[in-house]
Amino acid sequence: MELHEEIGAVRRETVLDAPRDEVWARIASPEGLASWLADEVALDDVAPGASGTVVEDGVERRVEIEEVEDGRRVALSWCADDGEPSLVELTLDDVEDDADADAAAGPRTRMVVVELPLVTLRVASLATLRAASSAARGPRMAALAA
């Protein structure tokens, strides 16, 4: 049995060849999210309290936007009908001292995705979650875990 600190948290980190405002436009509006997050995105807004649905591979999830930090982070919770409710946090950062950057291509953006079941958040201590999601963890996760 494999057991590690990150149990329950899915984390992905990727560097995108675009400046942060361009990536932000893809996560901070329903139209932007619709271009990549799921097959169908029905959201009235990307602002705290906004809600709607997304459909991906025939599975519909109810979505609620939990937190938005302008230019940097969107946190949402979602759940399919018979699925596990989870919290998703998308965090953007400029890639500093970018040795690999192609000078002609311009600045790049680091995106960190963390998804974890709400039940994990309610039980886990703050320290555990910090270890699991490191810098990607926003105030919303902290509030839920407190």
Place this chain on the structure above:
Amino acid sequence: MPQTDPGPVFAALADPTRRQVIELLSRHPGMTASSLAGELPVSRQAIAKHLAQLRDAGLASAEVSGRETRYRLTPEPMAGAMAWMAEAGAQWDARLERLRRQL
């Protein structure tokens, strides 16, 4: 899709002391609440509570032998939690690839 609801397993695994109990039981099957308490900085009563939660999640079983109760891991329910993580991870890989192609 996972066969069983992974929620109780995630709840059981979210606590650091319970994870330590699981690690000890995986290395030393058949430990008692007292022997576990001897290895960890928590009381025997606290250990008993954690063991009850692990049993409720289907992750441990108890066996009475003489005057002692010995505990063993029953990791089968872990499969549902692992399947959830694998599926969620694969979905994010696909979503991030779609995003990458848009930029």
